[in-house]
Amino acid sequence: MTDQLSTAAPAPVLEARGVGKTFTGVAALQGVDFTLRAGESLALMGENGAGKSTLIKVLTGVYQPDEGQIFLHGEPASFAKPVDAQHAGISTIYQEVNLVPLMTVAQNIFLGREPRNRFGLIDFRKMQEDARALLATYDIHVDVRRPLRSLALGMQQMVALARAVSIDARVVIMDEPTSSLEAREVETLFRVIGMLRSQGIAIVYVSHRMDEIFAICETVTVLRDGKVVHNGRLTDLSRVELVALMLGRSVEKVKRGGVTAFGEVKEGEGEPVLTARDLSRKHQISGIGLDIRPGEVVGLGGLLGSGRSETLKAMAGVMQLDEGSLTVDGKRVRSGSVAAAIKAGVVMLPEDRKAEGIVPNLSIRDNIVLAALPRLSRAGFTSRAKQDAIVDVFMKRLRIKAASPNQVVSELSGGNQQKVMIARWLAMNPKVLLLDEPTRGIDVGAKAEVQALINELADEGLAIVLVSSELEEVVEGSARVVVLRDGSVERELRGSEVTEQHLMAALVGENHAPADESPAEIKERL
Amino acid sequence: MSAVTSAVRLPQKGAALVFLQRYGVYLAIALLLLFNLFFTPNFMTIDNFRVQFIQVVPVLIVALGMALVIGTEGIDLSVGAVMALSAAVIPLYIGYGPLPAAILAVLAGCLIGLANGTMIALIGVQPIVATLSLMVAGRGIALLVADEQLKSVIDPGFLALGRGTIAGVPYSVLLALVLVGLVAVLVNRTTFGKQLVSIGGSRRAAELAGLPVKRVLITIYILTAALASIAGIIQTARLSASVPSTVGNLIELSAITAVVIGGTPLSGGQVKVLGTVAGALLLQLIAASLIKHNVPDAYSQITQAVIILLAVYLQRGKAVLK
Amino acid sequence: MNLHATPILKSLACAAVLGFALTGCTNTGTTTGGSGGGSETPEGTQQSVASSEGPTCSIEDYGAEKIDLKDAVVGFSQSEKEDNPFRIAETQSIKDEAEKLGVKKLITTNAQSTLSKQISDIQDMISQGAQALIVAPLNSDGLEPALQAARDKNIPVITIDRKVNATPCEDYVTFLGSNFVEQGKRAADQLIEGTGGEAKVAILLGSSGNAVTTDRTKGFKDQVAAEAPGIEIVAEQTGDFARDEGQSVTEQLLQANPDITAIYAENDEMGLGAQAAIVAAGKTPGEDIQIYSIDGTRNAVEQITAGSYNGVIESNPRFGPLAFQTLVDFMDGKPVGQDIIIADSEYDPSNAAERVSSAY
Known part of the structure; x- marks a missing residue:
């Protein structure tokens, strides 16, 4: 399929032909063909478990392919270990920066190949000058004498990138490079990627974030179940088509439900079950008011730092408030107490599932009943029968895939862990469910299930507040969206206003959607 | 110590490592008993085992509390001091009879537990810092x-705790x-136990x-202190003297060791009650x-x-396996 | 035994075993417990000199300045925590005597079993104007900097209860104390006499690496080897000078060696622990199994009168009178002995009842 690319396409830098890799009888890769040309930026896409990581590891010498061949500049190549791949000009940038935090920026860039003076000692002056010059070519200006860890995470990533490129890299593989970056840092990263491409360096970009993929990638290779299912230009694909390829579903089926699995959404009716007034905490949020009615999903939009997570935390009693009141069914809820919030029926799915949600060493059963335990006990003694009854219901209903309720929760996939978390709260019969990034870091299939579940729960009359950094999730999942900016409510989008277009405008503080693209057009593009 | 040498070589294989982590302490006890059966005169006698069981009691009781604290990812270094305090209180109130004196001794110990718990949970x-200070x-x-x-x-009633037996089994045992x-019921069958490991x-x-984290933590440090106080009372009854300057010296280390070799990880989240019992017995058998x-x-x-x-090495292995 | 290396090796060992041996490092080496407390000095308990042979030391020899104690500041440096009767009685005795003699000011410090603290304690007292020093050294070695500081100002130093490895009359004036080897030897004599020279003996050692333990063991074993071929030492295990350890260890030993007929404990506390273990094993202490120990605490001596303990060699802690007498003589220009060994009495069934009041 790469033949469709322009005839003037440069020669391939890195190729894989018929690569296969098997782990204890399970084929992780089968007959994978992969081509990367100089100056190209290629998105490597696929669900979790599709074989992306395995392919990267084969390309970088972590694994050796069981079959097939890798070609570098048209010559057969094999990398016995990662350092061989590095020497051959293939660098990898991971989510976590793999450098020495206590060393200076300059030392990190030249680690292992420090410039020497005529006495054979490290020439620190030259090293610093070179480091500064190198970073300046990417328009990065930092004091290269500072220890690496004193820099922001994004800046550290740039340093890692600069180091990788300065080792004469011809190929840079980036595995979820933006997962811990702020928006501004992402911009810098993209700018640097542009410069690298203009120097003829090829980029392999792995990310779950569609916006980024479409922003910077030229071509795409889609993997599913260890096989390449698509190779081609990204501009030839719509988002829906791309998702359909990853999921292996027909475009029509995906289109009917949009990119997400949300169904019809409607605004709630009747009296609000939760009323928040004037929620304020110094430097975080100020004067936030919300009304949530039974049966509706209210999106809480906002950029990072807008106060959306803080608002959820305030309502869930996790964060102490300076001012403000929260009432549930007309009864005032004491602020700053998780127990009081839960008792009133307000529960929150925390953003950081691993650190704040699951108790990793406990079983699925123990995790599900964690909050409900006192209700399932008599005089402080637990009842296995009562627990099993409730665990059984939720494992079936939420389709939690596990060997048994006794399985340790840390062994589950992210999606199943998230379902366990939702089950924990549903077991409490809540009135209001606060969801902070409910689909972050879980694979596409589980994502769809969680989204469908949110729909279903709203239909059953639960009031839901949804926070997500994925615009389409907020837009398609919510009946109305309250947009926060700098800790206050910027505006509320209702009905036909609930579009990515309006949402984006509101996020940055513009009152009206720009005129050049109508909501209908955006829907069309999706 | 054939148990020791064999254990060092085996962890090459994952399965052997898992086996040793789970059953290593029981295996070590079995090997040690076997060794003593052949090489120690008068070992396989009822009297001898009575002595071993009597001697292990204080460390065992303290280790039970330590296991609870370690289960919450904590540690309690003050258990020896609690034993000393409860020992010191006994002679002051023994005039009221053994039971009131013992109750007061436990209450005094609980005060230290309360101080620990308050510092840790509320402040x-x-x-390690809070309990070190105490x-x-x-x-x-x-x-x-x-x-x-x-x-x-x-007081004869009090001394009976150290010396009396029912059908040959000492009261203290x-x-x-x-x-x-x-403690086993508390850990495995109660809400409190589940909250503790969570x-x-x-x-x-x-x-x-929404768990009452602070309340649970304070309660656990008090429970641990109460158990240490009971150990102090038993030790006093056994010595027929209150020796606050030496009683419980370094018992925190024995207790932590017993807990860790019993399979409770120092990183918390699990409490192995039976393992702790086995750990304490193993230490006792080694010393004997x-x-x-x-x-x-x-x-x-x-x-x-x-x-x-070795115990810590195996624990570390567990983390690697995960 | 190399007295210098032992404590250091010991402390390394302590670190290496994660503090398992800390009792071994901090224990007093004398007694743990007693009911007298030592706040009053009963009549007839004063130390007396057993031997003061050999060279003497006068104020001219040492080169100190003559002072009147009534106008003088005297410093006393205690080595170990005062949580045991020996140390309590020792400090109290020094304080009582200073008051009795009308010393202008007595400064007392406690090194809390830390060598570096004892050095700084002594240096502090010198800078506070101490004109004479009484020092209970924590260790045989390591006090050199403190002694040097005293020497620089020609301040006389009297060491008590433990001897330092230094030159008398040059680095310090004199040593007053018991002979620990002799104590072990006398305990052996008591045991030989009590058992008629036929016994299987278990030794409860003091803390490992402690000079007191070493000496009391050596004196005992040498004397047994020399005098009583019929006595067999079947076990020697440390009880860390503590009662509970003494009890636990004896329980184990009695199980493994049911034919043990006598126990030699290197302090009274371990002896009392052994006694409890013997009772627990269903035997009669004092008869089935004899017990001998060193210290002279009231609890142990009372057990002799009750017939369930066999002998105690005293280690007298009341250094006050003798120490100050030595100081007065020294200031008066009289030569004093460089090595004054005090007379430790002993308790056996024949004298325990009448002398129990002099136990501490």
């Missing part, structure tokens, strides 16, 4: 209470068994799930074997160090 002091201060208080004196205790049972597994998650073979003190110390290293 947020690290457990380890020092607690013994000082005990010496003050006792007027820095050793006092003989002669029976009491320890009851406590083991209670806090150890992820304190933040427990807080966000060394004494009975008249091994000089220095070698005994080195052996203990090897055991601790």
Whole structure:
């Protein structure tokens, strides 16, 4: 399929032909063909478990392919270990920066190949000058004498990138490079990627974030179940088509439900079950008011730092408030107490599932009943029968895939862990469910299930507040969206206003959607 | 110590490592018993086992509490001082009879537990720091209470706790068994026990799930102190004297060792009650074997160090396997 | 035994075994417990000189300045925590005597079993104007900097209860104390007499690496080897000078060696622990199994009168009178002995009842 690319396409830098890799009888890769040309930026896409990581590891010498061949500049190549791949000009940038935090920026860039003076000692002056010059070519200006860890995470990533490129890299593989970056840092990263491409360096970009993929990638290779299912230009694909390829579903089926699995959404009716007034905490949020009615999903939009997570935390009693009141069914809820919030029926799915949600060493059963335990006990003694009854219901209903309720929760996939978390709260019969990034870091299939579940729960009359950094999730999942900016409510989008277009405008503080693209057009593009 | 040498080589294979992590302590006990069966005169006698069980009681009871604290990802270094305090209190109130004196001794110990728990749960002091301060201060208080004196205790009812038996089983051993049972039920069958391991597994998650984290933590440090107080009472009854300056010296290390070799990870989130019992028994059997073979003190110390290293090594292996 | 290396090796060992041996490092080496407390000095308990042979030391020899104690500041440096009767009685005795003699000011410090603290304690007292020093050294070695500081100002130093490895009359004036080897030897004599020279003996050692332990063991074993071929030492295990350890270890030993007929404990506390273990094993202490120990605490001596303990060699802690007498003589220009060994009495069934009041 790469033949469709322009005839003037440069020669391939890195190729894989018929690569296969098997782990204890399970084929992780089968007959994978992969081509990367100089100056190209290629998105490597696929669900979790599709074989992306395995392919990267084969390309970088972590694994050796069981079959097939890798070609570098048209010559057969094999990398016995990662350092061989590095020497051959293939660098990898991971989510976590793999450098020495206590060393200076300059030392990190030249680690292992420090410039020497005529006495054979490290020439620190030259090293610093070179480091500064190198970073300046990417328009990065930092004091290269500072220890690496004193820099922001994004800046550290740039340093890692600069180091990788300065080792004469011809190929840079980036595995979820933006997962811990702020928006501004992402911009810098993209700018640097542009410069690298203009120097003829090829980029392999792995990310779950569609916006980024479409922003910077030229071509795409889609993997599913260890096989390449698509190779081609990204501009030839719509988002829906791309998702359909990853999921292996027909475009029509995906289109009917949009990119997400949300169904019809409607605004709630009747009296609000939760009323928040004037929620304020110094430097975080100020004067936030919300009304949530039974049966509706209210999106809480906002950029990072807008106060959306803080608002959820305030309502869930996790964060102490300076001012403000929260009432549930007309009864005032004491602020700053998780127990009081839960008792009133307000529960929150925390953003950081691993650190704040699951108790990793406990079983699925123990995790599900964690909050409900006192209700399932008599005089402080637990009842296995009562627990099993409730665990059984939720494992079936939420389709939690596990060997048994006794399985340790840390062994589950992210999606199943998230379902366990939702089950924990549903077991409490809540009135209001606060969801902070409910689909972050879980694979596409589980994502769809969680989204469908949110729909279903709203239909059953639960009031839901949804926070997500994925615009389409907020837009398609919510009946109305309250947009926060700098800790206050910027505006509320209702009905036909609930579009990515309006949402984006509101996020940055513009009152009206720009005129050049109508909501209908955006829907069309999706 | 054939158990030791074999254990060092085996962890090459994952399965063997898992087996040793789970059953290593029981295997070591079995090997040690086998060794003594052949090489130690008068070992396989009822009297001897009675002695071993009597001697293990204080460490075992303290280790039960330690297991709870470690289950919450904490540690309690003040248990020895609590034993000293409870020992110091006994002679002051023995005039009221054994039971009131014992109750007062436990209450005094619980005060230290309350102080630990308050510092840790409410103020947020690290457990090792909070309990270290009470380890020092607690013994000082005990010496003050006792007027820095050793006092003989002669109340026959009280001494029966150290010497009396039912059908040949010493009271102290029976009491320890009851406590083991209670702690096992507490950990495995109560809401409190589940909350305890949840806090150890992820304190933040427990807080966000609305668990009464602070209350549970304070209660656990009080429980641990109560158990240590009981150990102090038993030790006093056995010695027929209150010796606050030495009772419980370094027992925190024995207790932590017993808990860790029993399979409870120092990182919290699990409590192995039976493993803790086995860990304490193993330590006791090692000490007994060394004494009975008249091994000089220095070698005994080195052996203990090897055991601790091995236990911690296996725990680390567990983390790697995960 | 190399007295210098032992404590250091010991402390390394302590670190190496994660503090398992800390009791071994901090224990007093004398007694743990007693009911007298030592706040009053009963009549007839004063130390007396057993031997003061050999060279003497006068104020001219040492080169100190002559002072009147009534106008003088005297410093006393105690080595170990005062949580045991020996140390309590020792400090109290010094304080009582200073008051009795009308010393202008007595400064007392306690090194809390830390060598570096004892050095700084002594240096502090010198800077506070101490004109004479009484020092209970924590260790045989390591006090050199403190002694040097005293020497620089020609301040006389009297060491008590433990001897330092230094030159008398040059680095310090004199040593007053018991002979620990002799104590072990006398305990052996008592045991030989009590058992008629036929016994299987278990030794409860003091803390490992402690000079007191070494000496009391050596004195005992040498005397047994020399005098009583019929006595067999079947076990020697440390009880760390503590009662509970003494009890636990004895329980184990009695199990493994049911034919033990006598126990030699290197302090009274371990002896009392052994006694409890013997009772627990269903035997009669004092008869089935004899017990001998060193210290002279009231608890142990009372057990002799009760017939369930066999002998105690005293280690007298009341250094006050003798120490100050030595100081007065020294200031008066009289030569004093460089090595004054005090007379430790002993308790056996024949004298325990009448002398129990002099136990501490």
